[in-house]
Structure formats: C-alpha cells, structure tokens
Amino acid sequence: MRKPCCDKQDTNKGAWSKQEDQKLIDYIRKHGEGCWRTLPQAAGLLRCGKSCRLRWINYLRPDLKRGNFAEDEEDLIIKLHALLGNRWSLIAGRLPGRTDNEVKNYWNSHLRRKLMNMGIDPNNHRLNQNLPRLQNPQDSSSATSSASCLEDGPSALPDLNLDLTMSIPSSTSAKISPEEKQKITESNLSKEPEVAAASPTLLLFQ
DNA sequence: AACTCGACCAACCGCGATAAT
C-alpha cells in the first residue's frame, strides 16, 4: 500500500503563518523548486511536502498575477473549458500568472453562474432548453442548431487558434499525453466555420 | 446587535501518472 505523503502527526495543517511563508520563500530562492518530499525538513517547516508545493504554486510564486480576472481572461477560460473540460492545469497554463486552483475557483464561483444566467449549461456548453436565453433573442435558429454543436466531439470545435501545441504548460502545469496533444492539434486544424458559428459559448464570447 | 446565508478562496485529500529501483 501507498504510504501517506508525510508523517501526519508531526505536521501543521491549516492556514500558513507569515513565518512559514518566509521560510518557504527563502528556501526556494536558495535551492529552487523541486524535491518537495525533503523540502519541509530542509527548510525547517513542519508541513508535508505536498502542502509546501501547493502553498508555493498557488500563493507564493513571484510571477503570480493576483486580483480580478480581466474580461479577456474570462473569455479565454470559457473557450478553453469548452475545448478541454475540467483540465484546470491546462487552462491555467494558457493564462500567465494564474494557477489551476485560481482558475478552478473562479470558474466555480463566477463563470458557471454567468453561463447559467445566459442559459448555457456550463458542463457541456450547450444551450439549456429549460433556461431563459438572454442572448440573441432574435436569432432563434442559431440557438436551436447550437444545441448539438459539441456532439461531434472535439474535432467539431471551431478553430480557436489557441496554439496549444506550441506552449505546453510549464513544470507547474498539467502533463499532457501525446494522444491528447494530437487531439487538440486536430481540433485546431479542423476549420468548420458553420459549426463554429453555432457554438453557444464560443459564439457569445467572440 | 445578533443571526443567517451565500460567496469566495486557501488548503486538504484521494488517486492516477510517472520515475526510480
């Protein structure tokens, strides 16, 4: 059986103190990231490695962009979620200075609701027939046809020109298999303008 | 002023993937 990642009885849990943060920052500045298993002891922290890694990645990293999401960031998250689903690390990898946790939280607290208010099912990005549509009330035909726009799988998605193959997220982001990479590449290559025009979220946020 | 409720977000947990042995 897998051993626990750390000896739980000897580790702190919960919110990080300023001193703990400083210790972690100092240690990583000196020695760099990595080897999270041994880091806590080496840095003099009573935390498990996992906790240190999370704290650094989600909060302490100097390149993090804190604060509200810009409108273009929102749009990008929605588009990427339509393409990738809940692959938060991949999505975050396309948003400089944002973490997967931050993107995930923002999606769950803001964007899901926003889509639902627009009558779009946030799970599959299809127009929800039961909800009122707030967008393009005069264009009922595109709304109807859009309900099936994702049924053909990723290859039916419009060309988002997101260049996902050129910049696979860095060490802090998700791993992506060659098959997935291929899939994404194919979806970028398949140019289906008429299908693209029928995609609810992708249409609304163009 | 006290209470309730919902939103937000940091942190934890479980597990799959991968590397090392």
Add this chain to the structure above:
DNA sequence: GATTATCGCGGTTGGTCGAGT
C-alpha cells in the same frame, strides 16, 4: 516486469467575510 516513491491534478472541504434580515 514488478514494486515503491514521488509528483501533480482535480474534487472537495472548511474558514472568513460581507450583505441582508
């Protein structure tokens, strides 16, 4: 090839805070 150790991801939880009553 099997086993073990570690990393990293995604789902979930729990604490805090502000608005409403």
